[in-house]
Amino acid sequence: MRHTTHILFGTLFAIPIVSYLSLDPAKASFIIFTALIGSLLPDVDHPKSYINRKSWGIFYRVVLQSTHRGWTHSLFGAFIFTLISTLVFFYLCWDMLYSMVFLFGYLSHLLADSLNPTGVNWLWPKKKKYKIAIIKTGSKGEVIFQAFLVILLALMLTELPK
Numbered sequence: 001m002r003h004t005t006h007i008l009f010g011t012l013f014a015i016p017i018v019s020y021l022s023l024d025p026a027k028a029s030f031i032i033f034t035a036l037i038g039s040l041l042p043d044v045d046h047p048k049s050y051i052n053r054k055s056w057g058i059f060y061r062v063v064l065q066s067t068h069r070g071w072t073h074s075l076f077g078a079f080i081f082t083l084i085s086t087l088v089f090f091y092l093c094w095d096m097l098y099s100m101v102f103l104f105g106y107l108s109h110l111l112a113d114s115l116n117p118t119g120v121n122w123l124w125p126k127k128k129k130y131k132i133a134i135i136k137t138g139s140k141g142e143v144i145f146q147a148f149l150v151i152l153l154a155l156m157l158t159e160l161p162k
């Protein structure tokens with residue numbers, strides 16, 4: 001899936017949390033940003049992914065041993081990166097909410113990629129890939145899916161407390 005799809009899907013996971021907790025705008029913005037980072041991070045295993053292009057390939061060098069949709073696209077990867085993010089948040093502010101939102105963003109990426117024919121190796125190191133295979137990357141189906149996500153986000157935003 002394209003990075004824009006992951007950003008939309010990750011935001012979709014963060015908005016209900018922001019809404020439910022009635023967070024102030026600054027914290028709400030950082031929560032959504034955290035979910036977006038989580039939603040983009042699994043693609044650090046692809047040298048030309050959006051997150052690698054925006055981070056000068058630093059992340060790719062870290063996970064160079066991985067093939068695309070390998071361990072970073074699994075529950076193991078979600079655990080490792082959430083653990084790392086928890087340590088960062090512990091240093092910055094120690095609020096478990098950020099770790100939880102990061103995890104939700106990360107899992108949103110795996111769910112979105114599971115809609116793709118390539119599938120996701122959720123239970124890495126097992127080799128089986130799980131997929132629903134209804135949306136090809138860059139296809140009209142992905143554009144329609146993005147439009148659907150935008151509509152859902154718009155509906156959610158109109159329901160946010162004022």
Ligand SMILES: [Zn+2]
Nearest residue numbers: 001042043113
């Ligand atoms: Zn991916």
